[in-house]
Amino acid sequence: MMVFDFSNKNALVVGAGSGIGKAIALQLADNGANVWCGDISDAGAAGAVREMSEKHGAKYGYSVCDAAKSESVAALFGEAKAAFGEISIVVNSAGVFMPKRLLEASPEDIKTHLDVNLMGIVYGCRLALETMIAQGGGGKILNIASVGGRQGEAKSPYYALGKSAVINWSQSVALYGAPYGINCNTVCPGIIRTPMWDVILEADNGGGDAGKEALFDEIVRARTPLGRAQTAEEIAYAAVFFCSDYAGAIVGQALNVDGGDKLN
Numbered sequence: 001m002m003v004f005d006f007s008n009k010n011a012l013v014v015g016a017g018s019g020i021g022k023a024i025a026l027q028l029a030d031n032g033a034n035v036w037c038g039d040i041s042d043a044g045a046a047g048a049v050r051e052m053s054e055k056h057g058a059k060y061g062y063s064v065c066d067a068a069k070s071e072s073v074a075a076l077f078g079e080a081k082a083a084f085g086e087i088s089i090v091v092n093s094a095g096v097f098m099p100k101r102l103l104e105a106s107p108e109d110i111k112t113h114l115d116v117n118l119m120g121i122v123y124g125c126r127l128a129l130e131t132m133i134a135q136g137g138g139g140k141i142l143n144i145a146s147v148g149g150r151q152g153e154a155k156s157p158y159y160a161l162g163k164s165a166v167i168n169w170s171q172s173v174a175l176y177g178a179p180y181g182i183n184c185n186t187v188c189p190g191i192i193r194t195p196m197w198d199v200i201l202e203a204d205n206g207g208g209d210a211g212k213e214a215l216f217d218e219i220v221r222a223r224t225p226l227g228r229a230q231t232a233e234e235i236a237y238a239a240v241f242f243c244s245d246y247a248g249a250i251v252g253q254a255l256n257v258d259g260g261d262k263l264n
């Protein structure tokens with residue numbers, strides 16, 4: 001069922017190979033958009049394109065891309081534009097988690113982590129702005145941060161650092177883009193049982209698989225007034241709204257979709 005009408009809109013989703021990014025790509029496609037996927041995982045991006053194509057026909061494609069490398073993100077945009085012509089929706093969802101405490105992480109760990117979670121979004125937004133302005137303006141940019149960016153974290157301070165910077169950066173992008181009719185906003189997910197959580201649960205569980213899901217449930221209960229985890233589809237509902245014309249007056253906002261974990 002189409003809720004939004006993205007017919008004739010071309011979208012680029014970075015990090016579309018799994019989890020939240022994939023759910024956003026699929027919902028954009030379900031609502032009529034042509035979608036180009038970027039991901040470091042060839043199998044992940046190909047899988048997303050296969051799912052969309054099986055449902056809606058051959059309007060999709062993908063590039064293998066490392067969001068941490070500006071030239072790789074530029075190549076992704078080039079391939080998407082070569083395939084689609086114009087791009088009017090860009091979603092930056094690629095991310096990694098580093099469960100290292102403040103003094104445990106090496107400078108190299110910190111750089112590798114921020115290169116993906118922060119610089120990847122910086123490169124994606126700059127290219128999105130350049131592309132949309134060159135097209136004559138108009139467009140939607142949506143970044144995926146985290147409620148982890150709403151305050152400091154003891155267990156994952158560099159994840160919190162990157163995500164808080166994404167919220168701030170998205171406001172700067174929004175202010176730059178607004179005079180051109182370009183909206184930039186952020187969604188901050190809470191807890192979603194995607195593959196990213198394997199890293200968190202394995203670290204907290206001493207490396208083993210046993211008890212991982214019980215630990216996940218315990219973390220959800222402790223952190224979530226609503227009493228349950230969120231789904232990737234629930235994050236995508238909010239994301240797709242921000243990509244729609246209904247969100248035309250929303251500039252530089254960050255929305256928590258977290259079952260009540262953080263209220264600001």
Ligand SMILES: NC(=O)c1ccc[n+]([C@@H]2O[C@H](COP(=O)([O-])OP(=O)(O)OC[C@H]3O[C@@H](n4cnc5c(N)ncnc54)[C@H](O)[C@@H]3O)[C@@H](O)[C@H]2O)c1
Nearest residue numbers: 015017018019020040066067094095146189191192194196
């Ligand atoms: N799952 C959660 O609970 C949660 C909570 C808050 C925020 N988030 C954020 O949501 C976003 C998506 O995470 P997810 O939970 O879907 O995780 P996921 O692991 O399922 O998906 C992340 C995707 O990013 C891709 N990726 C990783 N490094 C990349 C790189 N260098 N270049 C290109 N692609 C790369 C992966 O291959 C994967 O397809 C991330 O930014 C994450 O920080 C997730």
